[in-house]
Amino acid sequence: MPRRIAFINEKGGSGKTTLVAHLGYHFAAERGLRTLVIDMDPQGQLGKTLGIDVHAATRSSLDLLLDATLSQGSAAAALDEPCDRLPRLATRIPGLDIIVSNKSLALFPAWRGSDPETDPSGLLAARLASAPELEAYDFVLFDAPPSFGPLTLNVLRASSEVLVPVPLTYLALDGCAELMRTLDTLRRRHPEARLPVSLVVPTFYRRTRMAREILESLERRFPSELSKNVVGFTVKIDEAQSRGLTIFETAPRNKCAHTLAAIGDELLQRGGAPQPEVNRSDATP
Ligand SMILES: Nc1ncnc2c1ncn2[C@@H]1O[C@H](COP(=O)(O)OP(=O)(O)OP(=O)(O)O)[C@@H](O)[C@H]1O
Ligand SMILES: [Mg+2]
Numbered sequence: 001m002p003r004r005i006a007f008i009n010e011k012g013g014s015g016k017t018t019l020v021a022h023l024g025y026h027f028a029a030e031r032g033l034r035t036l037v038i039d040m041d042p043q044g045q046l047g048k049t050l051g052i053d054v055h056a057a058t059r060s061s062l063d064l065l066l067d068a069t070l071s072q073g074s075a076a077a078a079l080d081e082p083c084d085r086l087p088r089l090a091t092r093i094p095g096l097d098i099i100v101s102n103k104s105l106a107l108f109p110a111w112r113g114s115d116p117e118t119d120p121s122g123l124l125a126a127r128l129a130s131a132p133e134l135e136a137y138d139f140v141l142f143d144a145p146p147s148f149g150p151l152t153l154n155v156l157r158a159s160s161e162v163l164v165p166v167p168l169t170y171l172a173l174d175g176c177a178e179l180m181r182t183l184d185t186l187r188r189r190h191p192e193a194r195l196p197v198s199l200v201v202p203t204f205y206r207r208t209r210m211a212r213e214i215l216e217s218l219e220r221r222f223p224s225e226l227s228k229n230v231v232g233f234t235v236k237i238d239e240a241q242s243r244g245l246t247i248f249e250t251a252p253r254n255k256c257a258h259t260l261a262a263i264g265d266e267l268l269q270r271g272g273a274p275q276p277e278v279n280r281s282d283a284t285p
Contacts, residue, residue: 051244
C-alpha cells in the first residue's frame with residue numbers, strides 16, 4: 001500500500017487544500033512519484049485548484065463510499081473480487097491523478113444504507129484496501145473537510161499518517177488541541193489506526209508578535225513533528241488557484257514555492273531516512 005496521508009484540521013481555511021495540491025504537484029512533477037489526491041470535502045475545491053471541471057466529472061469520491069456500501073455482503077465481496085476501477089481522473093500533471101468531489105458528498109450520511117451492522121466510518125478504508133489500482137501509487141493524499149463528522153472519520157481510518165496545517169492564529173492552536181483529542185479517541189477505538197502525526201505545518205505566517213508566540217507554542221507541543229519550514233502569506237497562491245494552477249507554475253521563484261517544495265521533501269524524508277538539519281528559512285517571508 002502507498003503512504004496515505006490525511007491533511008486535516010477542523011479549523012476552516014488552514015491551508016489543507018493548498019498543501020494537498022502543491023505537495024501532490026511536487027511529488028509527481030518534481031520527484032517522479034506516482035501520486036493520487038482524493039478530495040473528501042464537499043466544497044470540491046481541490047479539483048478546481050488543479051484546473052479540473054468538477055461539475056463535468058461523472059464519478060467522484062462519493063462513489064468510493066457508495067461502492068463500498070453496495071459491495072458489502074454482495075457476491076463480489078464474498079468472492080473477494082476487486083471492486084470497480086477507482087473513480088479517478090488524470091490531471092494535466094504527469095504522474096498526478098485525482099478523485100474529485102462535489103456537493104453531493106455532503107449527502108453521504110443519508111446514502112450509507114440502512115444496515116445497522118455497517119460501520120460507516122470504515123467504508124473508505126475498505127474500498128481502498130480492495131482496489132489493486134492503488135498499488136501503482138507511491139502516495140495518496142486526502143484533502144479532509146473542515147468540519148468533524150463521518151467524512152473526516154473515513155479519511156482518518158483510511159490513512160497511514162496525518163499532516164496538520166496550522167494557521168498561526170490563537171483559535172487555530174485551540175483547534176489543534178481538539179484535533180489531537182480526536183486522534184487519541186480514534187486510536188483507542190480502532191487500534192489498527194496508528195495515525196502518527198508526520199508533520200505539523202505552520203501556515204499563513206505574518207511577521208507579528210502573535211504569530212511568533214504561536215509558533216513557539218507549537219515548537220513546545222510538537223518538538224519533533226513541527227515542520228522546519230513555515231508557509232508565509234502571499235497573494236500569489238490565490239492568484240495561481242484562481243487560474244487552476246499551482247504557484248510552482250505561475251511564480252516558481254516566489255519564496256512560498258520554495259517553502260512548499262521543501263515541506264514536500266521534509267515529508268519524504270520523514271518516511272524513511274533520518275532528518276537532516278534544515279533552517280526555518282521561510283519564517284521571514
Ligand atoms: N500561504 C498562503 N498565503 C495566502 N493565501 C493562502 C495561502 N495558502 C492558502 N491561501 C488561500 O487561503 C484560502 C484557504 O486556503 P485552503 O483552501 O488551502 O484552506 P483549507 O484548509 O483547505 O480550507 P477549508 O477548511 O475551507 O477546506 C484559499 O483562498 C487559498 O487560496
Ligand atoms: Mg479545503
